[in-house]
Amino acid sequence: MYPTMVDAAKAGEISNFMFAGILPIPVFNYSGSVIPIIFGVFALSYIYKWVDNIVPEAARTVITPTITLFISGFFALTVIGPAGIYIGKGLAWMLDVLFGISPIFAGVVMGLIRPASILVGMHHAMTPIALENFATKGYDMLMPMMFIANLSIVGAAAGCYFKEKSQKERSIVLSSVLSGILGITEPALFGVLTKYKKGFLAATIGSCVGSAFIGAFGVRLYGYITSSIFSIPAYIGPYFIYAAIGWVIAFGLSFVLSYLFVVKMDRS
Template identity: 65%
Template sequence: MGKNNHEQVAQAIIESLGGKQNINNAWHCMTRLRFDIKDESLINEEAIKAMSSVMGVQNKNDQYQIIIGTDVNSYFEPLAQQLGINDNQESSSDEKKSMTAMFMDIVSGVFGPIVPAIAGAGMIKGLLAGFQALNWISADSQTVQVLDMLASGVFTFLPFFIAASAARIFKTNQYLAIAIAAAMQFPTMVDAAAAGEIDAFRVFGFIPIPVFNYSGTVIPIIITVFVLSYIYRWVDKVLPKALRTVFTPTISLFVTGLIAFVIIGPIGIHLGNGLARVIAALFEISPILAGIIVGLIRPISILTGLHHAMTPIALQNFADQGYDMLMPMMFMTNMAIAGATLAMYRKTKNQQERSVIISSALSGFLGITEPALFGVLTKYKRGLIAATIGSAVASAFISAFGVRLYGYILSSIFSLPAYIGEYFIFAVLGIVIAIVVAFISATFLSKPAK
């Protein structure tokens, strides 16, 4: 599809949403256009669904979501231009959202744009760990050192990426946000945390700055940029115009930086550690139980958009313990969804619908499950139940054997090499279980077309 066609579709979407004046804000994740709408009664949903580029729509948590697929950015760019969205634009919405809606807006908006970076680096990190486990390369080699720089750079300096992305969501200055992230990861702080000789710095002799290593952390910088957005706007509002160019960034950086060091950073560290401990406690009670619970809720969470809530937990696990056991379960869910979708092929004799089913299943194997969920399994609801069963059984299986990842990757069949090592065989068996159980469950639960 050419550029002009993308622009035409974007224009049609805006018109079907009630026009530019009815859209407070817009952003996107890996597969969906997401909108903050003023008056939902003005939406022409049938017109949107009729567009060939649209796989489905959803209205959840005060977000109107249009499922596009992996080509979503090609549509978002002309859409953003037509809406006049820019980094410093403030939302015109004065409606109060629920805490859940606000949380999902933030998580999906922050992590969506940076997924390619963390997924690419995570794939290299996973492969590197697997090759070392198989003794194919020496851990002391310069090859490993260079590849580790490529793999670990994103995760070590993750706060920089999150700061830039969060600044777009909170409509504040990206470079000030990055500056604060840089301050929190400055060698003085990192070295002090590594040495463990002091618990806190003293500013002006009496303000304590607790010492923590913020490398790879998620929650502290998100909260900090949120606070920065309000401080920056307030300072810019109260200062005379002649002083704003120099003193707005100076005061904003100073005040927000101190708040981040004294309050937000420590609280964010403890919150992140708390989330990781909750997950760890669940695994300590029973890895199988943990697998069943995560496997059961994952398909529904993707449907509702709540699946993004697991991303900060997984990233925190990588930062704290060097590995994560949640992402392999997400992998199992995707395979189960693809397996259940394939089983729906026998539910219809319509060749066009069968084509949709096959393409949606293939997309699921490649890690993009929205086409399968919204295009197929929401229609054949017993297929969705089957996918959930397959997801739970396979997740319980791999959890029982401790399958884990050492870097963030997309949950695609092509990501399997990242599991090379002692858990590889269990990951492969888990995939087989997910697909077979989901397929057989869907076959028995659903009746074939006559």
Template identity: 75%
Template sequence: MDTKEKIDLIIKNVGGKENIKNAWHCVTRLRFELKDNSKANITELKSIPGVLGTSFAKDQFQVIIGVGVDKYYEVLVDELGIDATAPVMADESEKRKDTVTWFMDVVSGIFGPLVPAIAGAGMIKGLMGGLVALGVITNTTDTYKVIDMLASGVFNFLPFFIAASAAKKFRTNQYLAIAIASILMFPTMVSTAQAGEISAFHILGLIPVPVFNYSGSVIPVIFGVWGLSYIHKWVDKIVPTAAKTVVVPTLTLFISGLFTLLLVGPVGIYCGKGIAWIIGSLFEVSPTLAGIVMGAIRPASILVGMHHAMTPIALENFATLGYDQLMPMMFIANLSIVGAAAACYFKAETPEEKQIVGSSVLSGILGITEPALFGVLTKYKKGFIAATVASIIGSAFIGTFGVRLFGYITSSIFSIPAYIGPWFVYAAIGWIMTLIISFSLSYVLVVKMDKSNANAKSVLKHDVA
């Protein structure tokens, strides 16, 4: 069965084209906004080759594909005839979305496509930061400066990347969105903020335009493009057709640019600082407690597709603090899932089951845990409990010893070099501890469960906890 045939089946079993309001994807999932969620045939969807599972998250329906989801999405776009940049008016159901649903939709839709760029640059940046911390290299050499350009360019100009992705999510003109980012990143604004001599420009000597360094910021440009999407629709609606070509972009850019500089940009800055303060306060109260909280919620957040909600928080930490302690805990959670799934390999009875578990473990080591979660741990449910316990213990441990990263990276085995530095030993101990605990607990819990039931074969196949 080729990809097109699989997509045709997916479309059919989410209720058909007429039931799909919107569709996008993150790193591992096709995400749908359906008119009627009850029309989704979950049983049939799970039987499609290549589909690892499904998940409902508020008003969002997710079909878990794993690695290669972008190829599925390309076919899906062709089949649905989606114009990712076409402006559309929100209907009543869209307007009724609660804040959590809106936030999840926005985060998954914007940050999913950006992961390759920020992960690749973050890997280089994290590795260089670790080598500097160890004294292996210095940050004054030309070699370092060149490599730093490779690593830091994405983060310094992150608003441009976010603007382009947000334009697709909000279905507005991508180039006008990038223009909004260019306003925030214009050298006059950045250099004035860095100089710190004035707090605001004044239009006509009366209206203050707050001065901030928006380099590497996340929330302001999202708010700016969100505002642009509505302003663009409004302007396009009131301008006569004969004048649209010139007048619409002119008025849109002028109004949305001022709206961003005067209102949503500063609000976004303060929101970002507020989020960083909340997370920082939790670490100040107790790094161990912070680890416990993060370790407990991370596996479940992946299961329901909310894990991308932590991406903007980590990016804000890098922008404001220069480092982040959440991403090491994300890696710990991934390892806990890998360890628990690996133990289930010894419970599988058929070569096919062993192959599924083995491939999911390999995928988890490479940073994609959905196959292990949906292909293994939703079946062996006590294995999921073991993974969560190990995630809590491992995250509490590395939180206690202050393990941190200096650049955004994916949570995979390839990210290990980025941890090189003063905290590497504690990170390594945390990794080993997590794998051992998750594997051991998963193996023991599943074995005890099997022995408690006379029909062990049935329990093994269905793992009714």
């Protein structure tokens, strides 16, 4: 993020810097990038341990961080950063291929994997792809599908509310629904839908259908924003009506299916 490098990358003036007149360092604008940062910090953790082992204990407080940052920074600029940029572009390209085959098919696929990816913590892997789309295209069609998946999870959890017998359990479900509306779906997933697995199935179906619908009409966002009710104003524009219908489909379908699928006290 050194200003000279960022400005040069934006202007497209040069393709690389020469380190010591020998080693070319590729020039990229890393603003808004995620993958290079993730891999850079991952490499730094190992470099730090290696440096800490060879530096005398008395000098570790000052010397270890200095050497670690020098080595990891150089490694990030020469290897990790450029590799991360190309990996991000590759992921975005694969997503483009998916949408090129069929936006509806892309919606079904994204709707299918999104709820499950949140369960295993892999949903953050989709964010770099969205950021790459914003950087290269100026818009993204993935973030709207993430919002659809969130609403499906909330709808399915809301359907389970009517299947709980005790007031205590109902209050847990209600709090998870409220947090899901605000963009935090983990309580609904781990606290409700992992208990009612048929509710999770309902959420996945709602996510697939809703994502396929907005994919068919090309719903897109022009800036990154979290997937919650607070992101609704960001959709105002030519695609708003289709986005709104998709939200209703995702929430309504998952709610109804969850209500129908889930049996009271069904722990299967």
